[in-house]
Amino acid sequence: MPDGGADFVRIEGLKRHFDVSAPWLVRKLEGRPRQIVQAVDGIDIEIAKGETFSLVGESGCGKSTVARLVVGLYPPTAGRIQIDGNDMAARHSRSDMAALRRRMQMIFQDPFASLNPRWRVFDIIAEPIRAFGLSSGKADLEARVGALLRQVKLNPADGRKYPHEFSGGQRQRISIARALASEPEFLVCDEPTSALDVSVQAQILNLMVDLQRRLQLTYLFISHNLAVVYHISTRVGVMYLGRLVEVAPTDTLFRRPKHPYTRMLLDTIPDLEMTGRQRSPVGGEVPSPINPPSGCTFHPRCPFANDRCKAERPKALPIEGGTVACHAIEEGRLPIEDRTYALNT
Amino acid sequence: MAAASNNQPLLEVRNLRVEFPTRRGTLLAVDDVSFDIAPGEVLGVVGESGAGKSLTGNAIIGLLEPPGRVAGGEIRLEGRRIDNLPYEEMRKIRGARIGAIFQDPLTSLNPLYSVGRQLIETIQTHMPLSASQAKARAIELLKEVGIPGAEMRIDHYPHQFSGGMRQRVVIALALCAGPRLIVADEPTTALDVSIQAQIIALLKRLCREHGTAVMLVTHDMGVIAETADRVAVMYAGRVAEIGPVREVVKHAKHPYTKGLMGSIPSLGVRTDRLTQIDGAMPRLTEIPPGCAFNPRCTFKGQRCLVERPNLMPAGATRAACWLHDSGGVGAPILKETVDA
Numbered sequence: 001m002p003d004g005g006a007d008f009v010r011i012e013g014l015k016r017h018f019d020v021s022a023p024w025l026v027r028k029l030e031g032r033p034r035q036i037v038q039a040v041d042g043i044d045i046e047i048a049k050g051e052t053f054s055l056v057g058e059s060g061c062g063k064s065t066v067a068r069l070v071v072g073l074y075p076p077t078a079g080r081i082q083i084d085g086n087d088m089a090a091r092h093s094r095s096d097m098a099a100l101r102r103r104m105q106m107i108f109q110d111p112f113a114s115l116n117p118r119w120r121v122f123d124i125i126a127e128p129i130r131a132f133g134l135s136s137g138k139a140d141l142e143a144r145v146g147a148l149l150r151q152v153k154l155n156p157a158d159g160r161k162y163p164h165e166f167s168g169g170q171r172q173r174i175s176i177a178r179a180l181a182s183e184p185e186f187l188v189c190d191e192p193t194s195a196l197d198v199s200v201q202a203q204i205l206n207l208m209v210d211l212q213r214r215l216q217l218t219y220l221f222i223s224h225n226l227a228v229v230y231h232i233s234t235r236v237g238v239m240y241l242g243r244l245v246e247v248a249p250t251d252t253l254f255r256r257p258k259h260p261y262t263r264m265l266l267d268t269i270p271d272l273e274m275t276g277r278q279r280s281p282v283g284g285e286v287p288s289p290i291n292p293p294s295g296c297t298f299h300p301r302c303p304f305a306n307d308r309c310k311a312e313r314p315k316a317l318p319i320e321g322g323t324v325a326c327h328a329i330e331e332g333r334l335p336i337e338d339r340t341y342a343l344n345t
Numbered sequence: 346m347a348a349a350s351n352n353q354p355l356l357e358v359r360n361l362r363v364e365f366p367t368r369r370g371t372l373l374a375v376d377d378v379s380f381d382i383a384p385g386e387v388l389g390v391v392g393e394s395g396a397g398k399s400l401t402g403n404a405i406i407g408l409l410e411p412p413g414r415v416a417g418g419e420i421r422l423e424g425r426r427i428d429n430l431p432y433e434e435m436r437k438i439r440g441a442r443i444g445a446i447f448q449d450p451l452t453s454l455n456p457l458y459s460v461g462r463q464l465i466e467t468i469q470t471h472m473p474l475s476a477s478q479a480k481a482r483a484i485e486l487l488k489e490v491g492i493p494g495a496e497m498r499i500d501h502y503p504h505q506f507s508g509g510m511r512q513r514v515v516i517a518l519a520l521c522a523g524p525r526l527i528v529a530d531e532p533t534t535a536l537d538v539s540i541q542a543q544i545i546a547l548l549k550r551l552c553r554e555h556g557t558a559v560m561l562v563t564h565d566m567g568v569i570a571e572t573a574d575r576v577a578v579m580y581a582g583r584v585a586e587i588g589p590v591r592e593v594v595k596h597a598k599h600p601y602t603k604g605l606m607g608s609i610p611s612l613g614v615r616t617d618r619l620t621q622i623d624g625a626m627p628r629l630t631e632i633p634p635g636c637a638f639n640p641r642c643t644f645k646g647q648r649c650l651v652e653r654p655n656l657m658p659a660g661a662t663r664a665a666c667w668l669h670d671s672g673g674v675g676a677p678i679l680k681e682t683v684d685a
Contacts, residue, residue: 197394206619230612230615251615268542269567341611
């Protein structure tokens with residue numbers, strides 16, 4: 001983990017609970033209790049400037065909620081988010097908040113839903129520039145939008161078109177151009193390639209890597225695709241039912257996975273190399289986050305669970321440059337093994 | 346096709362064409378597609394969105410959405426032609442001889458009926474069984490696809506099942522009458538990775554035990570690599586390459602297949618950049634003359650611009666690419682470096 005102080009993004013004890021109870025009257029008449037989904041249940045993340053931190057996990061584990069919390073689309077139930085030393089929850093003046101917002105942008109999963117179909121591409125990309133008052137006039141605005149389109153390998157003349165005239169990959173390029181329009185330092189990317197075909201996914205991932213280098217961007221990358229995460233990340237956090245079970249530098253996570261859930265996820269990656277590695281489909285499914293299991297939430301699916309795992313929630317302990325929250329690892333019951341993958345030639 | 350040479354193939358698709366008449370002219374969505382599936386074989390069909398892979402599957406099960414229609418070619422199941430059968434005849438074959446599994450298990454189950462009722466209805470449609478016998482078979486099927494507490498779960502409704510369990514029910518439905526062929530269209534795409542692995546393992550086991558052949562349509566090369574015996578790669582409505590899965594993954598012969606394999610992030614090596622194929626698949630209205638892949642191909646020659654390649658032997662696979670013809674690609678167009 002990078003040394004304290006210098007972290008660009010710092011998330012501490014972040015929680016977000018959603019009330020999904022039935023209406024008050026129904027509850028009273030039928031004697032039903034309140035129901036709270038603990039979508040994000042206390043996580044700590046530090047992201048250094050210029051790195052790509054990825055969150056992986058299955059659907060419903062809370063990774064997208066974290067993304068929305070970080071950019072301020074949801075207020076947190078508890079915990080703190082600091083971006084470059086500025087507390088997101090503290091009361092800021094309007095102009096301070098706008099200045100902070102300008103520095104972070106989000107790229108969404110579905111490029112068919114995230115662009116306004118009634119706006120021309122020029123206006124879609126120009127909106128953040130106008131909103132933050134970044135341009136000095138019409139000519140400057142046109143030059144900026146043209147440069148942004150070129151940056152994502154589109155033609156400045158494409159600005160006159162509407163989103164429906166573009167393919168999925170091109171639309172995601174437009175989303176990226178719009179996200180870059182306010183000259184942000186920090187991009188939150190929520191499954192930016194999962195709606196795309198693999199060959200287009202490769203184009204977008206390459207573009208994101210190029211842009212990161214050129215503009216010194218910091219990424220929070222959300223994905224369920226472990227191969228993509230392996231390719232793009234500096235460090236990876238694995239989420240399960242609203243909690244981070246393991247955080248580690250990318251190579252460590254994939255070569256020496258520690259948490260049983262991380263191991264299970266790695267086992268489920270379809271094997272293109274056909275090395276004969278038998279996938280071990282772990283039984284069971286993610287339990288409901290409304291009534292999560294006691295103790296370690298993974299214990300019902302974990303082959304190494306014992307009585308302590310059922311009763312006591314494991315703390316994140318530092319290990320090999322990362323952290324892992326697992327009693328079996330802490331007690332040394334579960335040996336850490338190296339993993340090798342066939343080389344793709 | 347080695348697998349099909351000893352005995353008659355279970356499914357023969359010959360020069361299949363699927364058309365969509367539109368106001369602006371007729372679109373050819375599947376163009377001259379031919380392949381066989383042997384009994385018990387798993388044929389993977391991959392391609393990007395719009396390549397025509399799902400339409401090929403739908404044409405085989407006779408469920409093309411109008412105005413789409415089979416405009417040419419033949420589909421034979423166990424030697425019998427099925428592409429021109431009247432609707433009622435095809436209905437009897439569908440379910441009994443060919444099972445279908447679709448992508449979204451929520452939309453392929455009726456939310457108003459319990460899963461038991463849906464299973465029993467399907468069983469009784471295709472098999473002469475009494476209600477109690479059909480129910481016994483339904484419970485047996487649910488057990489077979491790994492649903493715990495099948496006796497109790499049979500009375501539950503689709504919304505009471507999770508995504509993975511629902512897809513198991515759909516597989517049980519497809520297996521009701523013991524079909525010879527299952528057309529599975531993106532059966533794991535809507536599921537989480539850990540559930541995906543369970544469903545793939547289940548499909549593999551069932552096919553082995555029952556000798557059922559599977560046409561597995563997906564965009565996920567990883568799923569194909571693990572499951573299929575042979576794979577057909579589709580591009581712009583045509584088969585670009587077909588062959589044993591190991592050969593296609595490891596030693597692809599068509600430039601498109603090569604690019605596609607390179608663009609998949611791998612856990613083996615961490616490269617700085619992924620191989621990328623520039624551009625995108627052409628829209629059906631804009632398919633270029635000659636080879637449909639030529640605008641994106643780095644190996645193209647004059648011949649690729651005018652003459653359309655058919656599948657031809659290329660190493661251990663068959664590829665639709667002039668690089669593998671004795672005549673070659675013709676005069677080079679661009680002086681781009683060819684990194685073979």
